[in-house]
Amino acid sequence: MNKLILVISLFFCFLDSKAQMLEWDFGFFGFADNHEYSASDRDSPTLIGLQFSPEVGLLVDSTHRVRFGVNILHEFGSSKISSKINPTIYYNYTKKSINFYMGVFPRVGLVDGFSRALLSDTLQYYRPNLSGMLFRYEKKHIFQQVWIDWNSKQTETQREQFLVGLSGNVKVGDFSFGHEAVLWHNALPKNHDATIHLQDNAALIGWFGMNLSPHVKLDSLALSVGGLFSFSRDRSLGYWTTPKGLIVEGHIAYKAFYIHDVLYIGESQAIALGDSFYSESKYNRLDLGWEPFRKNRLSAKLVLSFHFTPGAIDNQQALNLRYNIGAKHKLKDNWY
Template structure:
């Protein structure tokens, strides 16, 4: 406890000393109930709350931030999840940005669930590595590396590298996603460990009919592809491609989203397991019960149609309170 107070004192002293002190606070309430009869995904209930704070300084567009992020899962002890260190440098210019360190992924990246599952925001909310982004009048492109495992006894070396971007022309959109996952051996390699190489990509073409405060309507469709190899296990690389299409409609506080994946099943090391199926359709009915510039409250009822035969469901409720305001 004394160490915690000493750390807090150092952070406050740093903020007071800095030329332009800054801080941010985050609270996230999490309720996620997944009732799956299918063996292709894991049935589980996740209830908890995450708190995070950052302190730092800003000198001529150069930011330094330090803080802590912690998830408390209801029904467990306070040390059930380890606190995560937030420690990073951030450069922000009109057309470019750069992060280096351990920094929150919220608001920075947005990949299809097939490639990066939504549970990453619960258990891996930080990117530990670096990220850069270039912006121009008709779009942006970013790239990042997340080092998720340093080789040690019982720990396999692992990292994720990715890039994504959007090009806009009037109401048309072109989005691109490329994701590389690499999982190597631990320091005490066992016979059951094999190096995994996984590459994913997607190109989506979309049209936005409306983007106002009270009405959003867009449609996009394209290709989702993956390449997977488990060395000494698979016979070379396994290549898969499928159609990925999404329709989204929101009127004021209510929204509807439908995502269709059909073709060949994919292997993404950090993706939603449902996309390993050849055919999968997800329908979300969303109610934004709080819409404030600092607070977003959302209830999500999801239906999962598996291979056109079996219907599963899940429900999510979340409250995000953030200072400064949610972008």
């Protein structure tokens, strides 16, 4: 840790101190997510808790940023003050169309928009940070992003695990073309027996969408259709399984209210970190949502979800509240 602090201090010595800003942020995220999945014989947990995520750091020339902090999770009903503590420490480079992160940094605002088929929405509760790197290129009509999240280091008893993500889209008028992909690599521990196998799991969504919002008297109206493909292999067996299916998605919003619907029809999927409902050959999720606050610093969302699978109807109620405060202070010349 002392060596890291020294390296960061030397780094800033070579930069123009006149443009340095001391930054701080304090984040609060409260969630209550009740799953009622007994109709389809799935686990039905109630996930409820709070996250506190203070950060402090330096911004240089509006380009280079270093941040230190922590994300503290407290789950309601736990006798512990903290159920989990995640360190936050990262470097961020931002200039024109380029955004680059390296370290342990928050997933919110970066990879939280992925389809639930690929990444379950419960990851935001228990894996709030990514450990690795992220590169984003963004212009008015083009968006591309790639990242790696290192989850586990190989030891004598612990597997090496990492997740790679790729997403992007191109907009042409009211139309857009996009893709999302993930690769989950689950390697072996150093000491392993014949019952433990190396596993690869990947999934891809390619889609075509239409934004009809400018043509209707609604705040938002969007439709998309695409294909979901996954690829799984247990290297002890030596062959890949490649299920595929069709995804149709629609979104309607008016003022603080919205309806979001996702329909999947196809073969049973087994995506490592995806929503388990996509293991069904036919699945429809209907969200009825209310967002009374949609500001940069404060956002709140209440959602009632219905999950339709063959022979069963499950439901889910979720409340998310996110609040951030922060400030910037210009530092004096030669403060170091």
